Every structure is written in structure tokens, then in C-alpha cells.
Amino acid sequence: MVDTNICPKFEKALSILNKRWTALIVFQLLNGSQRFCNIESGIGISGRVLSERLKDLEKEGIVKRTVFDETPVRIEYTLTEKGKALEPILKQIQSWSDKWIETDDQTVV
Amino acid sequence: MVDTNICPKFEKALSILNKRWTALIVFQLLNGSQRFCNIESGIGISGRVLSERLKDLEKEGIVKRTVFDETPVRIEYTLTEKGKALEPILKQIQSWSDKWIETDDQTVV
DNA sequence: ATACTTACTTACATAAAGTAAGTTAATTAT
DNA sequence: ATAATTAACTTACTTTATGTAAGTAAGTAT
Numbered sequence: 001m002v003d004t005n006i007c008p009k010f011e012k013a014l015s016i017l018n019k020r021w022t023a024l025i026v027f028q029l030l031n032g033s034q035r036f037c038n039i040e041s042g043i044g045i046s047g048r049v050l051s052e053r054l055k056d057l058e059k060e061g062i063v064k065r066t067v068f069d070e071t072p073v074r075i076e077y078t079l080t081e082k083g084k085a086l087e088p089i090l091k092q093i094q095s096w097s098d099k100w101i102e103t104d105d106q107t108v109v
Numbered sequence: 110m111v112d113t114n115i116c117p118k119f120e121k122a123l124s125i126l127n128k129r130w131t132a133l134i135v136f137q138l139l140n141g142s143q144r145f146c147n148i149e150s151g152i153g154i155s156g157r158v159l160s161e162r163l164k165d166l167e168k169e170g171i172v173k174r175t176v177f178d179e180t181p182v183r184i185e186y187t188l189t190e191k192g193k194a195l196e197p198i199l200k201q202i203q204s205w206s207d208k209w210i211e212t213d214d215q216t217v218v
Numbered sequence: 219a220t221a222c223t224t225a226c227t228t229a230c231a232t233a234a235a236g237t238a239a240g241t242t243a244a245t246t247a248t
Numbered sequence: 249a250t251a252a253t254t255a256a257c258t259t260a261c262t263t264t265a266t267g268t269a270a271g272t273a274a275g276t277a278t
Contacts, residue, residue, distance in 0.1 A: 006136070007206075008212060009206040009207060010136075010206050012210045013202050013203075013210055014202065017127075017132075017202065018126075018127060018129050018130075019127070020265085021127075021266095023123050023126075036225050036226075037223085046267055046269095047227090048227080048268080049267075051225080052266095071276090072223080072274070073274080075224085086205060089201040093119065094116075096197075100122075100194060101121050101122055144256085145257075155236055156256080156257065157237085157238095157259090161234095180245090181243075182243085182255085
């Protein structure tokens with residue numbers, strides 16, 4: 001990447017949030033801990049990419065993976081404090097979309 | 110895409126903002142109108158993708174392209190009201206990154 | 219034993235982004 | 249007058265990211 005004069009922290013944040021699905025995964029987890037297959041079906045992401053994203057988000061300290069040693073084993077993904085702190089961003093996106101995005105109601109008759 | 114229970118306006122907003130470079134372009138234009146090459150060098154995007162993104166953003170009504178018929182012709186890109194309204198989102202991202210992203214100061218000696 | 223579920227991974231196909239060179243039109247430098 | 253430079257792109261080609269589908273391992277239900 002080329003040298004820019006933009007704050008590196010901000011750029012880092014964008015490089016995380018910019019990635020496809022990241023925001024939706026976080027949005028989904030704001031409703032509470034969820035299992036792999038629930039996130040998968042909840043937002044319509046493929047398992048391949050979800051697996052990849054969850055690893056990234058774990059590495060960034062945004063998501064925590066917890067294994068419950070029941071039988072069968074249960075694995076849950078939860079937002080960390082850092083992850084929960086993303087809520088105001090998503091809220092802002094929501095209110096922007098409410099104000100500025102039109103629903104092109106494509107109801108086929 | 111698979112059917113989800115997420116608000117379509119919100120999904121639409123994310124599909125715009127999620128795209129690589131979109132947020133940085135808007136961020137750059139919050140400083141005022143800019144020319145193609147200034148955005149290009151300002152954020153380190155390639156001309157190919159910048160051209161593509163500006164067209165997308167124009168289509169979404171976020172950016173306005175203005176041709177000044179001087180010689181040589183000058184073309185400026187400006188945020189519309191809809192585009193300016195994205196500022197609070199970027200501000201939120203900024204404050205999140207200030208609080209949660211660490212600078213891994215990789216100063217090579 | 220067979221089928222089903224969860225949480226993945228692997229292999230392969232398609233779409234998006236990066237790189238570099240080319241285009242057009244006008245401008246300035248020699 | 250010719251050559252080089254700048255702005256705003258486009259085109260061709262390569263690399264990376266994402267999607268699709270099938271496979272795996274461990275356990276459960278019938």
C-alpha cells in the first residue's frame with residue numbers, strides 16, 4: 001500500500017470493518033452469543049468465509065470463541081468488550097440508512 | 110444471496126460502506142471537494158478502482174461530479190448531503206479506533 | 219447400520235482488486 | 249515545432265478474495 005497521511009489507527013479500523021461480512025457478524029453477535037451455524041444462516045454467509053472471518057475477529061480481539069465441553073460439544077462466539085464497543089458505529093449506520101436509503105420495494109406480482 | 114431477517118436498508122448501507130475504499134474516499138471528501146488525482150494520492154488507491162468507486166458513489170447519490178469548463182478542464186468530486194451525512198459514522202469509527210486499536214510502532218532502526 | 223447435526227476444511231470456480239501501460243486533450247519546456 | 253508533463257481516465261493482465269459444493273470427524277437419533 002502507498003503511504004498516506006491518514007491516521008494508522010483509523011486505517012486499521014477500516015481494514016477490519018471494510019471486510020465483507022465483518023459488520024454483519026458483529027451486528028449478529030450484538031444480540032448475544034451465537035453458534036457457528038446460527039451466524040451462518042442468520043446473515044447468509046458461506047461457512048468457508050465465516051470460518052475465516054471468525055478467526056480474523058478472534059485475532060483482533062473482537063470475538064471470543066468458547067468451547068462448552070458438553071456432549072455433543074457446543075461452541076459459542078461472543079463479542080469481547082472491544083467488539084461490543086462497535087455497537088455505536090452500527091447504530092450510526094442504521095440511522096443513516098433509515099434516513100437516506102430508499103426501499104425499492106420490488107414486490108413481483 | 111440468501112434470505113436473512115436483517116433490515117434491507119441496513120444491508121444496503123453496509124453493501125456500500127463495506128466495499129473496500131468507500132469509507133476512505135468519503136473521509137477524504139469530508140475535507141472538501143477534490144480532484145481525481147488528489148483522492149488517488151491522498152488515500153493510495155489505484156486509478157482503476159477509484160474510477161469504479163466514484164461511479165458507484167455517484168450512482169448512489171453520495172458523491173457529485175462537477176466539470177469546470179476551464180482550460181484545462183477541471184473535474185471535482187464533492188459529497189452530496191447524503192454523503193456528508195456519513196460523517197457521524199466515520200467519527201464513530203475514529204473514536205473506536207482511538208480507544209481500541211494499538212499502534213504497533215514498527216519503526217525500523 | 220444409516221441418516222442427521224455441528225463445526226469445520228478442502229478443492230475448485232468466479233468475482234473483485236492491484237499493477238502497469240495506454241489514451242486523449244491540453245500545457246509547458248526546449 | 250517537438251518532446252515531456254499533467255489530468256482523468258481505460259484496457260489488459262495478474263493476484264487475491266469470495267462463493268459453491270463436497271468432504272471430514274465426532275456425536276445423536278432411529
